[in-house]
Amino acid sequence: MNHYIGVIGAGACPAPIYELARNIGFEIGKRGWILVCGGLKGVMEGAAKGCVEAGGMTVGILPGLDRTSANPHINIAVPTGLGDGRNLLIIRSSDAVVAVSGGYGTLSEIALALKVNKPVIGLDTWKNIPGVRYAGDPLEAVGLITALLP
Amino acid sequence: MNHYIGVIGAGACPAPIYELARNIGFEIGKRGWILVCGGLKGVMEGAAKGCVEAGGMTVGILPGLDRTSANPHINIAVPTGLGDGRNLLIIRSSDAVVAVSGGYGTLSEIALALKVNKPVIGLDTWKNIPGVRYAGDPLEAVGLITALLP
Amino acid sequence: MNHYIGVIGAGACPAPIYELARNIGFEIGKRGWILVCGGLKGVMEGAAKGCVEAGGMTVGILPGLDRTSANPHINIAVPTGLGDGRNLLIIRSSDAVVAVSGGYGTLSEIALALKVNKPVIGLDTWKNIPGVRYAGDPLEAVGLITALLP
Amino acid sequence: MNHYIGVIGAGACPAPIYELARNIGFEIGKRGWILVCGGLKGVMEGAAKGCVEAGGMTVGILPGLDRTSANPHINIAVPTGLGDGRNLLIIRSSDAVVAVSGGYGTLSEIALALKVNKPVIGLDTWKNIPGVRYAGDPLEAVGLITALLP
Numbered sequence: 001m002n003h004y005i006g007v008i009g010a011g012a013c014p015a016p017i018y019e020l021a022r023n024i025g026f027e028i029g030k031r032g033w034i035l036v037c038g039g040l041k042g043v044m045e046g047a048a049k050g051c052v053e054a055g056g057m058t059v060g061i062l063p064g065l066d067r068t069s070a071n072p073h074i075n076i077a078v079p080t081g082l083g084d085g086r087n088l089l090i091i092r093s094s095d096a097v098v099a100v101s102g103g104y105g106t107l108s109e110i111a112l113a114l115k116v117n118k119p120v121i122g123l124d125t126w127k128n129i130p131g132v133r134y135a136g137d138p139l140e141a142v143g144l145i146t147a148l149l150p
Numbered sequence: 151m152n153h154y155i156g157v158i159g160a161g162a163c164p165a166p167i168y169e170l171a172r173n174i175g176f177e178i179g180k181r182g183w184i185l186v187c188g189g190l191k192g193v194m195e196g197a198a199k200g201c202v203e204a205g206g207m208t209v210g211i212l213p214g215l216d217r218t219s220a221n222p223h224i225n226i227a228v229p230t231g232l233g234d235g236r237n238l239l240i241i242r243s244s245d246a247v248v249a250v251s252g253g254y255g256t257l258s259e260i261a262l263a264l265k266v267n268k269p270v271i272g273l274d275t276w277k278n279i280p281g282v283r284y285a286g287d288p289l290e291a292v293g294l295i296t297a298l299l300p
Numbered sequence: 301m302n303h304y305i306g307v308i309g310a311g312a313c314p315a316p317i318y319e320l321a322r323n324i325g326f327e328i329g330k331r332g333w334i335l336v337c338g339g340l341k342g343v344m345e346g347a348a349k350g351c352v353e354a355g356g357m358t359v360g361i362l363p364g365l366d367r368t369s370a371n372p373h374i375n376i377a378v379p380t381g382l383g384d385g386r387n388l389l390i391i392r393s394s395d396a397v398v399a400v401s402g403g404y405g406t407l408s409e410i411a412l413a414l415k416v417n418k419p420v421i422g423l424d425t426w427k428n429i430p431g432v433r434y435a436g437d438p439l440e441a442v443g444l445i446t447a448l449l450p
Numbered sequence: 451m452n453h454y455i456g457v458i459g460a461g462a463c464p465a466p467i468y469e470l471a472r473n474i475g476f477e478i479g480k481r482g483w484i485l486v487c488g489g490l491k492g493v494m495e496g497a498a499k500g501c502v503e504a505g506g507m508t509v510g511i512l513p514g515l516d517r518t519s520a521n522p523h524i525n526i527a528v529p530t531g532l533g534d535g536r537n538l539l540i541i542r543s544s545d546a547v548v549a550v551s552g553g554y555g556t557l558s559e560i561a562l563a564l565k566v567n568k569p570v571i572g573l574d575t576w577k578n579i580p581g582v583r584y585a586g587d588p589l590e591a592v593g594l595i596t597a598l599l600p
Contacts, residue, residue: 381542
């Protein structure tokens, strides 16, 4: 069965973070892994764009009820209407998670993933969270994912 | 954007119902619609099998936390850990719903879909529910879906 | 431990249904049972009002995020932000359920309760649902609850 | 309308943390505020015990389906069956939150509360989270709550 890799991060971000997300998304797609994210803009869009550019498949688990809120690089859009409750579903749908930058929503997802012992890779994100494996770039991140996946 | 069609029904069913589900799944896949279901066996498996046989894409929104509980015809498996709470997510992820046979879980999904005015097509399922459009066979069901989709 | 009895029904109803809900709420409160409902108006308000008039305790599990949407007879208001997803929480919080009149939301709750084998008493509600125990009046309803509680 | 104060923290804790939770619970109950927690043992039990000792009311929002998993100081037990998904409901049900010690589950709750701009008071918990107001003892914590409540 395929691996599902979550990419979590804020819905608005500066261009360099968007590119970072796009690069990690590309590496995920290149490996044939399925990318799971929150489906909106910012880090979620960058990651989905990169994954699709590499020929990968993307799943967006949306906070609202409207599928059209998904960014254009989402292949499968799942509207939940749960608001921040969809954060937990992203974690439950992912075998490992990459946190890219991000705010409180991302921090909640990091914590929910660590709570259930899923690998969390950090890229330029919340610092000094015990349990997060910090990577310096996307290639190191996918290397950690490969090493840590069950 | 693609249409997402939910197929709802029991996790265990006699062979003729399985074939009915497979046939409706096939018609869904043939039209390029994305099939959403609960991801388990019975009607969900029959529908997913038919959809994949027609070259379509299937999404399984699972009640448990274990992705491997998905039947082998699910392309994208979303474990939720919400138990019956995932029924609502199936409805929220679907633009229209086809109910095939089914028990109380299916009845809850029919009601949740009608509550938010989504088209519900009934195939050999709970009878006399006002608002359900009853079809005699899979072709009539997809005809109704086509007519009722926004 | 106390019994928790759910009263489910529509958020708008004619005066006789409101009185029916108030009467069943009164009988629930009189017995020291905790009343669980959706916290809004109509049947939910009538039931909560009756329960409080009998000296009972009421819990309202709200669909939105705003506690002030609760009717004035709710002692404990739990905002969920889950929309119709809160229906399942009402069922999970109740040891038995009384359905009073109601529409599709109520039907979904009846089905979710029957799915997990919780007693469902029907008062002037959806007819001919196998598994529902239909009562002619509030006293018969509480008699059935007493008989069916674990 | 009454204030609802969440107390979040781990389900197992050393005796001094239990006493700290009991003291903050006592101050909450003394002020007539309703205490919301996860309903289990450890910090949740200490806080609920203190609140009831002060004559207050306690609500436990449980991860499982079994009401009897609640600690004996919970007045209103709400089984959700959502697992860690109930963390979000604790936050949505609280007007302000006090974090006492705690692990990843508590961190997720801190983040979810900060995400929606609810006051978060920290007592001997995750350090250096921007937005958390750290208190040195229960009296300072309730002082902060009083100052920060809308």
